[in-house]
Amino acid sequence: MSKIKQIQNLLEAKEISCVELTKKYLSNIEEKNKEINAYVNITEEEALKTAKLVDEKIATGEKLMPLEGIPMSLKDNISTKNIKTSCCSKMLKDYVPIYDATVWEILKKQNSILLGKTNMDEFAMGASTESSYFGVTLNPHNTNYVAGGSSGGAAASVAGGLAAFGLATDTGGSIRQPASFCGLVGFKPSYGSVSRYGAIAYASSLDQIGPITDSVEDAAIVYDSISIYDSKDSTSVGSKNTSHDKLNSSIKGIKIGVVKEYFEGLRDDIRKLMEDSIKVYQGLGAEIVDITIPLLKANLPVYFITACAEASSNMGRYDGIRYGYKTDSYNSIDEMICKNRSESLGKEVQRRIMLGTYALSSDRYDAYYKKAQKLRACIRRDFKKIFEECSVILTPTAPTTAYALGQAVKDPIETYSMDICTVPANIAGLPAISVPCGLAENKLPVGMQLIGNRFEDYKVLNIAYQYEKETKDQNRSLWQEVEV
Amino acid sequence: MSYELVVGLETHVELSTNTKIFCQCTTEFGGEPNSHCCPICLGMPGTLPKLNKKVVEYAVKAGLATNCKIRNLSKMDRKNYVYPDLPKAYQVTQFDKPICEDGYITLSSGKSIRINRIHIEEDAGKLIHERGDTYIDYNRGGVPLVEIVTDPDIRTVDEAVEYIEQLRLIMKYIGVSDVKMQEGSLRCDVNISVRKKGEEKFGTRTEIKNMNSVNFIAKAIAYEFERQVDILESGGEIHQETRRYDSDLNITESMRSKEDAEDYRYFREPDLVNIYVSEEEIKKYKAELPQLPHEKLNIFINEYGLPKDDAELLIKYKKVAEYYEEASKNLKNKKLASNYILGQIYRKFPTDSEKEEFNISIPPKYLNDLIQLVESRKINSSMASNALEKMLDSGKAVTEFISEKDMEGIDENTLRELCIKAVNENQKAVESYLGGKEKAFKSIIGYIMRETKGKADPIKATEIIKEIIGKI
Numbered sequence: 001m002s003k004i005k006q007i008q009n010l011l012e013a014k015e016i017s018c019v020e021l022t023k024k025y026l027s028n029i030e031e032k033n034k035e036i037n038a039y040v041n042i043t044e045e046e047a048l049k050t051a052k053l054v055d056e057k058i059a060t061g062e063k064l065m066p067l068e069g070i071p072m073s074l075k076d077n078i079s080t081k082n083i084k085t086s087c088c089s090k091m092l093k094d095y096v097p098i099y100d101a102t103v104w105e106i107l108k109k110q111n112s113i114l115l116g117k118t119n120m121d122e123f124a125m126g127a128s129t130e131s132s133y134f135g136v137t138l139n140p141h142n143t144n145y146v147a148g149g150s151s152g153g154a155a156a157s158v159a160g161g162l163a164a165f166g167l168a169t170d171t172g173g174s175i176r177q178p179a180s181f182c183g184l185v186g187f188k189p190s191y192g193s194v195s196r197y198g199a200i201a202y203a204s205s206l207d208q209i210g211p212i213t214d215s216v217e218d219a220a221i222v223y224d225s226i227s228i229y230d231s232k233d234s235t236s237v238g239s240k241n242t243s244h245d246k247l248n249s250s251i252k253g254i255k256i257g258v259v260k261e262y263f264e265g266l267r268d269d270i271r272k273l274m275e276d277s278i279k280v281y282q283g284l285g286a287e288i289v290d291i292t293i294p295l296l297k298a299n300l301p302v303y304f305i306t307a308c309a310e311a312s313s314n315m316g317r318y319d320g321i322r323y324g325y326k327t328d329s330y331n332s333i334d335e336m337i338c339k340n341r342s343e344s345l346g347k348e349v350q351r352r353i354m355l356g357t358y359a360l361s362s363d364r365y366d367a368y369y370k371k372a373q374k375l376r377a378c379i380r381r382d383f384k385k386i387f388e389e390c391s392v393i394l395t396p397t398a399p400t401t402a403y404a405l406g407q408a409v410k411d412p413i414e415t416y417s418m419d420i421c422t423v424p425a426n427i428a429g430l431p432a433i434s435v436p437c438g439l440a441e442n443k444l445p446v447g448m449q450l451i452g453n454r455f456e457d458y459k460v461l462n463i464a465y466q467y468e469k470e471t472k473d474q475n476r477s478l479w480q481e482v483e484v
Numbered sequence: 485m486s487y488e489l490v491v492g493l494e495t496h497v498e499l500s501t502n503t504k505i506f507c508q509c510t511t512e513f514g515g516e517p518n519s520h521c522c523p524i525c526l527g528m529p530g531t532l533p534k535l536n537k538k539v540v541e542y543a544v545k546a547g548l549a550t551n552c553k554i555r556n557l558s559k560m561d562r563k564n565y566v567y568p569d570l571p572k573a574y575q576v577t578q579f580d581k582p583i584c585e586d587g588y589i590t591l592s593s594g595k596s597i598r599i600n601r602i603h604i605e606e607d608a609g610k611l612i613h614e615r616g617d618t619y620i621d622y623n624r625g626g627v628p629l630v631e632i633v634t635d636p637d638i639r640t641v642d643e644a645v646e647y648i649e650q651l652r653l654i655m656k657y658i659g660v661s662d663v664k665m666q667e668g669s670l671r672c673d674v675n676i677s678v679r680k681k682g683e684e685k686f687g688t689r690t691e692i693k694n695m696n697s698v699n700f701i702a703k704a705i706a707y708e709f710e711r712q713v714d715i716l717e718s719g720g721e722i723h724q725e726t727r728r729y730d731s732d733l734n735i736t737e738s739m740r741s742k743e744d745a746e747d748y749r750y751f752r753e754p755d756l757v758n759i760y761v762s763e764e765e766i767k768k769y770k771a772e773l774p775q776l777p778h779e780k781l782n783i784f785i786n787e788y789g790l791p792k793d794d795a796e797l798l799i800k801y802k803k804v805a806e807y808y809e810e811a812s813k814n815l816k817n818k819k820l821a822s823n824y825i826l827g828q829i830y831r832k833f834p835t836d837s838e839k840e841e842f843n844i845s846i847p848p849k850y851l852n853d854l855i856q857l858v859e860s861r862k863i864n865s866s867m868a869s870n871a872l873e874k875m876l877d878s879g880k881a882v883t884e885f886i887s888e889k890d891m892e893g894i895d896e897n898t899l900r901e902l903c904i905k906a907v908n909e910n911q912k913a914v915e916s917y918l919g920g921k922e923k924a925f926k927s928i929i930g931y932i933m934r935e936t937k938g939k940a941d942p943i944k945a946t947e948i949i950k951e952i953i954g955k956i
Binding site for chain 2: 198
């Protein structure tokens with residue numbers, strides 16, 4: 001089941017060397033990436049160098065660390081020293097960081113094999129990877145569709161067999177939605193459990209790094225490694241429980257909350273899959289309870305006001321003076337900054353900067369930003385109450401399957417509204433996972449989301465894992481075995 | 485019609501923590517441009533701030549030393565504006581929940597200047613304009629500051645000057661800042677308005693930004709007062725605006741009006757958590773506060789019996805005041821130590837900054853030893869002064885220059901013989917003295933001091949000589 005364990009078994013049994021394995025992945029990338037555009041930067045040299053180190057270690061018979069020798073990808077908004085980190089923006093297309101993000105520092109120490117940096121919506125603002133400066137990422141299941149977003153590249157890299165797992169960021173669903181669209185597991189941990197240091201901020205109070213994997217078990221393995229307290233991130237808490245040991249607890253008698261509003265007006269084929277999932281849980285002895293999220297309707301406005309407000313501030317530093325895109329001609333410093341930004345930041349990014357600037361302006365502050373923060377506190381409080389009764393909440397990850405190319409950018413407001421299932425977890429800082437639960441009528445994957453209480457990440461992973469174990473045969477088509 | 489000046493001050497004080505507010509870079513002044521920088525204080529994409537705990541401690545101490553209430557729970561906010569010296573395009577500061585509030589500083593007149601708030605923030609970098617180009621030095625970026633904001637309680641230039649001087653001294657004494665104005669570690673924004681005497685409503689104010697010299701602040705306030713009064717007298721009105729002081733021309737000039745004022749779009753800094761300061765911590769910091777300058781001043785005047793002027797001179801430099809306290813220990817006449825410091829010793833430290841540093845070669849104990857000898861009349865003042873000179877030059881103790889034998893002085897019989905000899909050999913002087921010329925006596929004593937190489941006790945010698953002359 002676990003691709004990561006499978007790979008390590010093969011490596012330790014010397015059935016394949018790490019260099020051979022890495023080359024295999026690199027040749028897959030060579031073959032497929034031109035089409036699906038999962039990677040915007042392939043780090044072949046770095047990958048092979050590390051692979052060699054791993055082989056040397058295996059030769060000594062030493063035991064491998066949990067993610068050692070595993071070929072993986074990083075979303076291109078995670079800072080990598082000496083490796084371009086562009087956020088898929090023209091502004092940062094040639095930006096080479098001088099420091100490593102904490103998560104990459106951890107993986108580097110474990111000798112994980114970085115294959116490359118993955119495509120994304122520009123500065124993670126988007127839901128289809130179509131706002132990337134480097135072009136859209138296609139869904140490996142059907143290339144007429146997008147892989148989702150903003151972490152479309154990360155999801156496609158795993159779904160296309162171009163990485164064993166990917167690390168990405170999730171601000172309003174950017175890990176879970178593409179995982180859902182690509183038939184993968186996407187896990188957004190509790191806010192604070194994984195260090196954000198080095199994740200280039202979109203909206204600081206909502207951003208969270210997490211894994212996109214083939215299986216819940218892999219998500220748990222990666223989560224165990226990266227959920228470490230980091231003194232560089234003031235909001236870091238780490239994780240006291242190692243989730244991986246807890247994946248086998250029974251879920252008999254637990255209560256799973258189901259929100260009626262999420263099922264109303266849902267596409268029939270997706271609703272059917274959700275109802276099947278609920279039945280699986282009932283079969284496992286879980287009790288399904290109907291719940292309401294009192295301020296559900298407020299979630300989208302709270303999310304977009306908060307995210308855009310923070311984004312407008314976070315994006316201010318891209319003036320092209322110290323690094324980044326620089327215009328050819330200008331007459332004054334003001335004009336230079338203005339041209340640097342206007343010529344290199346995309347339409348969606350500019351839109352969110354404008355929205356956020358407006359929401360924070362002194363005349364509008366009370367009506368928008370302040371009100372959103374008050375509502376945010378209420379939303380958190382309501383969730384706390386829900387989790388006094390329920391272990392998790394079950395929802396679809398998205399009300400749709402993957403968008404056809406070009407569909408998402410046609411009507412941005414409509415696309416924003418598709419985030420309704422995923423944003424509450426970001427607003428309240430909760431752990432949430434998307435797990436594949438079958439194919440829709442159009443043969444595209446559908447994801448089920450479980451949301452848990454803050455810092456009960458292991459509980460969410462375990463409940464997801466029980467489902468995965470129960471359904472692995474019927475969902476087999478979504479998983480790929482490692483070929484040797 | 486006479487007008488009244490109304491001034492409020494916003495003072496930025498750079499805190500002397502070893503490292504910057506959000507990273508491990510040094511706060512040392514100067515250095516090669518951009519050599520005290522890291523990804524965090526340069527605001528490189530993806531970096532996060534981590535609040536230096538020392539900054540909170542220092543800010544709380546600044547608040548306690550100025551009688552403020554301390555907030556147990558405060559937070560940091562972002563102030564958004566675009567300027568190349570601000571690499572994140574926002575300054576992390578405190579907006580609606582400053583760490584300290586409601587304090588005051590009492591002036592020598594007994595009047596209190598209320599302190600509205602003290603908040604923590606980060607400094608920006610510096611633009612350097614050279615040969616038509618502009619360069620940015622981020623060494624100062626991320627150096628911690630406290631901003632100390634008064635209510636508009638100041639009514640005269642002298643009050644403004646005294647407030648700043650006092651504030652400076654307090655910050656220096658409690659050790660939270662070097663307060664070197666020439667290095668910009670204390671800078672003032674001055675808010676000025678005028679109103680007719682007796683009127684309650686404040687006039688429209690102007691703000692003069694970024695002043696780092698007390699002298700210029702005084703001049704700028706005086707100029708701005710005149711300017712505003714002139715406008716009102718000629719029937720005009722004052723516009724709320726930011727002005728700049730030109731020290732060459734001694735004028736203020738408009739920088740930008742209220743209409744051009746930026747909207748800073750303050751909001752909570754999401755990358756930082758709340759700042760908690762417990763009552764225990766506040767108690768601890770309070771206990772750690774040293775004696776404040778005005779407390780020392782009172783002790784010097786009331787307990788040590790120093791004249792007010794001397795006491796004020798001594799407390800002006802923390803190191804000098806502390807040196808004096810040590811050097812005057814157990815002395816019957818504590819003014820003696822003050823005299824040596826303010827006189828002979830101060831001549832070695834002619835400039836302000838030298839007195840500030842006060843790198844004196846001898847420990848206060850040595851000076852105390854010397855004065856004890858003078859007090860017990862073992863040596864006379866001219867011997868003491870000679871010895872002190874040599875001590876200051878060499879850094880050595882008094883025993884290196886004055887032997888036991890020197891201290892024995894001249895026994896009375898020898899002195900009496902000498903005095904007789906002096907009277908005999910200085911008849912002219914004796915006659916002039918007897919003729920009413922007091923000055924002439926000095927030359928007789930001078931003769932004795934010369935003969936004894938300064939060892940004789942001039943007071944004793946005076947007594948004997950007068951006795952001899954009286955018999956004539």
